[in-house]
Amino acid sequence: MTSREIILGKIRKNKPDSIEHPGIPDFSWPGEDPIDRFGVKLSQIGGEVQLVESYTEALQKVDKLEGNVVKYLVSEDRVLNDEEPETTVINGELAVVENAAVFVNVDRLPERFVPFLGERLIVLVQKDKIYKHLHEAYDHLDLNQIGFGIYIAGPSATADIAQILVRGAHGPSKMEVWFYNDRK
Amino acid sequence: MARVKHAKAAANYIHHSKNPKAQHNAASHLRKKRDREVINVPGWEHLRETASQIKMHTLSNLDKYLEEFERKATQNGVKVHWAQDGNEMNEIVYGILDQHQVPYLVKSKSMLTEECHLNDYLEKRGIDVFDTDLGERIVQLSKETPSHIVVPAMHKTREDISELFHDTMKTEKGNLDAKYLTLAARKDLREKFMNARAALTGVNFGVAETGTVTIATNEGNADLGVNKAPVQIHCMGLEKMVPRQMDLSVFLRLLGRSATGQSITTYSSHYQRPKPGGEMHIVLVDNGRSKHLGMEDFWTALKCIRCGACMNTCPVYRSGGGHSYGYTVPGPIGSIITPARDINQYDDLPFASSLCGSCSDVCPVKIDIHGQLLKWREVIVDHGIVDKSKSIPMKMGSKVLSKPSWYRFAGSIARKVMKQFPGLVSSMVKDWTRGRELPEVPKESFRSWYIKNKKKNDK
Numbered sequence: 001m002t003s004r005e006i007i008l009g010k011i012r013k014n015k016p017d018s019i020e021h022p023g024i025p026d027f028s029w030p031g032e033d034p035i036d037r038f039g040v041k042l043s044q045i046g047g048e049v050q051l052v053e054s055y056t057e058a059l060q061k062v063d064k065l066e067g068n069v070v071k072y073l074v075s076e077d078r079v080l081n082d083e084e085p086e087t088t089v090i091n092g093e094l095a096v097v098e099n100a101a102v103f104v105n106v107d108r109l110p111e112r113f114v115p116f117l118g119e120r121l122i123v124l125v126q127k128d129k130i131y132k133h134l135h136e137a138y139d140h141l142d143l144n145q146i147g148f149g150i151y152i153a154g155p156s157a158t159a160d161i162a163q164i165l166v167r168g169a170h171g172p173s174k175m176e177v178w179f180y181n182d183r184k
Numbered sequence: 185m186a187r188v189k190h191a192k193a194a195a196n197y198i199h200h201s202k203n204p205k206a207q208h209n210a211a212s213h214l215r216k217k218r219d220r221e222v223i224n225v226p227g228w229e230h231l232r233e234t235a236s237q238i239k240m241h242t243l244s245n246l247d248k249y250l251e252e253f254e255r256k257a258t259q260n261g262v263k264v265h266w267a268q269d270g271n272e273m274n275e276i277v278y279g280i281l282d283q284h285q286v287p288y289l290v291k292s293k294s295m296l297t298e299e300c301h302l303n304d305y306l307e308k309r310g311i312d313v314f315d316t317d318l319g320e321r322i323v324q325l326s327k328e329t330p331s332h333i334v335v336p337a338m339h340k341t342r343e344d345i346s347e348l349f350h351d352t353m354k355t356e357k358g359n360l361d362a363k364y365l366t367l368a369a370r371k372d373l374r375e376k377f378m379n380a381r382a383a384l385t386g387v388n389f390g391v392a393e394t395g396t397v398t399i400a401t402n403e404g405n406a407d408l409g410v411n412k413a414p415v416q417i418h419c420m421g422l423e424k425m426v427p428r429q430m431d432l433s434v435f436l437r438l439l440g441r442s443a444t445g446q447s448i449t450t451y452s453s454h455y456q457r458p459k460p461g462g463e464m465h466i467v468l469v470d471n472g473r474s475k476h477l478g479m480e481d482f483w484t485a486l487k488c489i490r491c492g493a494c495m496n497t498c499p500v501y502r503s504g505g506g507h508s509y510g511y512t513v514p515g516p517i518g519s520i521i522t523p524a525r526d527i528n529q530y531d532d533l534p535f536a537s538s539l540c541g542s543c544s545d546v547c548p549v550k551i552d553i554h555g556q557l558l559k560w561r562e563v564i565v566d567h568g569i570v571d572k573s574k575s576i577p578m579k580m581g582s583k584v585l586s587k588p589s590w591y592r593f594a595g596s597i598a599r600k601v602m603k604q605f606p607g608l609v610s611s612m613v614k615d616w617t618r619g620r621e622l623p624e625v626p627k628e629s630f631r632s633w634y635i636k637n638k639k640k641n642d643k
Contacts, residue, residue, distance in 0.1 A: 004266040007422070007470045011247045014478025019244045022237035024430055029226045041447065098225075098437075099447035112411035112459050116404045134433035134448075143394040143429045147457035148411075151436075153448050156404040160319035160335060162206075162342040163213050164362035169318060170370055170377070171404030171451075 024135055034097045034130045035179055041100035045154035046167050047175040051127075058124050058180045062089050070118065072109045085118040088172070092123040093149075095130045095177060096137045101153035102177055103137065105146050112148055116156075120174035123152065127179045187510040187529060190536040194504025201505070203341050207331060208502040210338045215496040217445025218546065225441065235434050236550040239487035242425050243477060249392040249425045250468065256395030257466055260457045265467045270300025273469045277302060277384065277417060280465055281311055284415055286382040288312035290373075292399070292406035293320050294386025295333050295490060296419050296469060298512045302384075314376045316405035318369055325352045331506030333513055334443050334492040339505055373405075383409035387420035388489070389435055390466075393428040396456050397466060400439055400449040407453050416458065417465045422473045423486040435489060438548035442491040476524040481559050485520045487549040494543035494553055500536050509533060516543035520556040523564070531569045534560035595629050 001009075039049035052058045062071055070085035090109060092102035102123045106112050115121060131137045143149065156171030167173040188196075198204050222228055242249055254264045267273035273296075281289060289306065291297065291313055303313045303324070315324040319336035323329060326348050330336030337345070342360045349355040355368045385406045389398040397418045399406050410416040426432065432454075440446040458464035477483050495501045495515030506514040511522050511530065516537060522530035534557045543553040564570055565578075584590045602609050602625045610617045 002266070003268045003272060006268060007266055007468070007474055008247050008250065010470070010474035011250070011422075011477060014474055014483075015246055016240075016244045016477070016480075016483060019237070019240045021241040021427065022234050024434065025227075025230060025234060027227050027231065045446070045450075096448075099440075101448050101452070106411075113408060116408040116411065134437050135430070138430050138433045141429070143391070143396050143454055143456055146454070148459070149454045149456075150407065151448060151452040152450065153446075153452075154450055157402045157450055158318045158366060159444075160317070160322065160337055161345050161362040161365055162340075163210050164342075166363045166366040168370070169366060169403035169405070170316070170373070170408050 027133060027135055029132075032097070034132065035127065038095055038097045038100055038130060038177070041097070042154060042175075042177060045100060046157070047100065047154040047177065050176060050178045052178055052180045055124070055126075055180050055183050058178055061178075062122070065089075070114075072114055073124065087120045087122060088114060088118040089122045089124065090115060092125040092152075092177070093129065094137055094140055095125045095179075096132075096134055096151070097130060098133045099153055100177075101137075101151040103141060103149060103151050106148040106150060107146055115150065115152060116171045118172055119168070120176070121152070121155070121172040122176045122178060124178050124180060126183065127181050130179075189532045190504070190508050190510070191532065193508035193510065194500075194536070197505040197508050198503060201339075203339070203344075204503075204505070206341050207339045207505045210335065211332070211496040211498075211502045214335070214444055215493075215546075218442055218493060218496070219445075221441045221445040221447065225437070231434060231437060232548055232550050235438055235489075235548060236487060238426060238431050238434060239489075239549050240484065242427055243423065243483065243486055246422065246425060246477065249427055250422065252392040253390055253395055253425060254468075256392065257456075258395075260395050262395065262458060262464045262466055265465060267467055267469045267471070269471045270302075270469070271305075273297075273300050273419060273467050273471070274302050274305040276467050277419070278306060278309055278311070280415065280417060281306070281382055282309075284381060286311065286415070288314060288376070288380070290314050290316050290376055290380045290383045290409040290413065291320075292383075292385045292401060292409055293317035293336070294384070294419055295330070295512050296386055296421050296471075297384070298330060300419075300469070300471060302419075314373060316373055316377070316409055317401070317403060318366060318405075321369055321373070322348065325349075329507065330512070331514070332492060332495060333490055339507065377405075377408050377412055380409060380413040382415040382417065383413040384417040384419065385410060387418050387424050387466075388439065389432060390420055390425050391427075391429055391432060391454075392425060394456060396429065396432075396454045398432060398436075399453050399455075400436070400451070401453075402444075402446075402450045404451055407451055410453075410455070411459065414459075414462045415465070416455070416462065417467065418455070419467045419469060421469055421471070423488070439489055439491055442493040442546065442548040472525040476521070479524055481563075482520065482524055482556055484551055485517065485524065485553075485556060487551050488517050488521070489549055491548055493546040493548065497542045497546050499538060499540065499542075504536070509536070516553045516557065517547075517551070520551075520553060520560060523560050527564065527567065528569060531564050531567075534558075534564060592629065592631065599625055599627075599629075 067086040071089040158169035322337035332338040519533035
């Protein structure tokens with residue numbers, strides 16, 4: 001018998017009587033300005049929100065950024081060099097108000113390690129793709145269609161030395177979410 | 185090496201370690217952060233209850249979900265392995281690394297691999313392991329084990345770490361700046377990350393519906409490692425399963441808040457498929473879990489999502505420190521998991537509790553931790569593996585208490601002896617009187633007082 005069969009056999013023999021799945025209750029709460037709330041939450045964990053009118057305006061702003069900027073926004077953005085960029089700009093799928101997380105479909109990037117390199121990470125998210133909590137957010141995601149996806153909330157951080165918070169443990173030390181009104 | 189019993193190890197920590205308060209302060213700090221965050225979440229109790237039921241549902245159908253998970257992951261191009269115990273897991277991991285002739289491995293935090301002593305196994309076979317979580321790196325460099333599952337170097341002070349980094353990374357002597365030290369560790373590991381050919385992580389949740397491996401970290405070390413290296417390996421305990429992607433919404437809302445008071449960890453990654461041109465392996469590890477599932481009174485301990493909240497709140501853990509438990513998972517949850525694995529080796533741990541119940545109150549998946557601690561005590565006493573210094577007085581006590589006349593006689597003797605020879609009595613129960621005073625001796629028993637007063641009142 002293989003280990004697989006032995007383990008599954010033991011589980012079948014030992015498992016308790018089947019208990020029903022409770023379903024996911026409605027955990028909603030009364031309205032709040034989602035972008036405002038998201039901004040407060042993100043600032044509490046060391047990030048920052050910016051509002052731009054349109055996607056085009058966001059791209060123009062990106063082009064004006066100083067220093068070594070690497071953007072992966074449209075399919076032509078495929079350039080990769082060895083040097084770690086100062087700023088990395090990527091697209092996000094959606095944003096979650098309760099925890100200031102953005103979901104990034106990393107399949108859209110040329111390499112999976114892109115969001116974890118550089119000093120400053122900027123994620124562009126469409127303004128109406130913001131959801132109150134994780135239940136709503138997962139409702140708008142299909143992991144079956146994604147090879148690697150990730151929620152990112154704020155900059156990389158650690159408090160492993162005497163509970164003192166330090167940003168930029170291994171990933172970026174700054175994180176911004178730019179909300180734009182429409183795709184134009 | 186024989187395990188030192190908890191009481192002795194904890195006493196040693198309290199009286200002989202350099203900084204016995206370090207762990208206490210850190211754990212209290214995390215407990216407070218948790219409270220401040222949790223109070224703002226509408227429906228928190230309902231969320232806990234939902235999580236508990238989802239876990240019970242999953243565990244009671246675990247075979248089905250593991251098979252679905254395997255099927256889905258395999259379809260996604262992932263290689264799934266099954267390991268009955270730690271040794272088999274180590275063999276599988278070594279096999280993968282050996283096949284690729286990998287000189288070293290970057291590894292993010294994984295209590296499962298600590299439990300199975302993977303580092304030792306690989307290092308003996310010539311493969312270096314670099315723990316990349318800062319806390320794990322600190323305990324690795326100081327040749328220790330984690331004292332906490334979320335904050336592995338919780339027992340260490342800034343001074344300790346500064347000295348350690350000076351010795352191992354040539355940082356400036358006496359520099360206590362946490363940022364300076366953290367960035368030194370970042371720099372030290374950077375080159376390892378960039379050139380790694382294999383990376384290994386633990387797993388927080390496995391999703392049956394999508395074959396997803398979910399990993400929650402704050403540093404980004406797990407994802408940097410996994411995505412730089414062509415070969416990625418995820419070691420996962422069987423009990424980490426959840427049925428559907430929507431179930432993750434419940435657990436990710438609970439995990440960070442319970443662990444460190446964060447609404448969510450900085451990174452919550454979902455790996456479904458290997459990177460283009462890369463390899464992805466998942467090792468499903470039993471190591472006693474399927475046996476534990478069959479224990480009627482104790483199987484719900486497998487609901488645990490390893491947030492560490494029960495440790496942060498536990499007065500015994502905070503005082504005695506994480507190492508005193510002598511197991512990878514310390515604290516209240518460790519004390520109910522360990523006897524399920526090996527009751528003879530860990531028979532002392534269910535007694536390492538005041539049964540205050542705070543652990544059960546903070547547990548995000550509502551494990552009745554203090555109830556199970558008490559039940560384990562019963563099992564251990566029934567097994568007759570209780571220390572004689574406890575079992576003999578208990579037997580005598582139960583005899584005396586079961587016979588009213590004996591009880592009354594014993595009481596009258598005790599009152600006399602305590603009055604005449606308080607020093608003698610004190611020395612007889614010296615473990616108890618260390619730090620406490622014996623109570624004042626009453627003139628008579630409650631019974632005689634009551635009879636006397638009742639007569640008075642009846643008149």
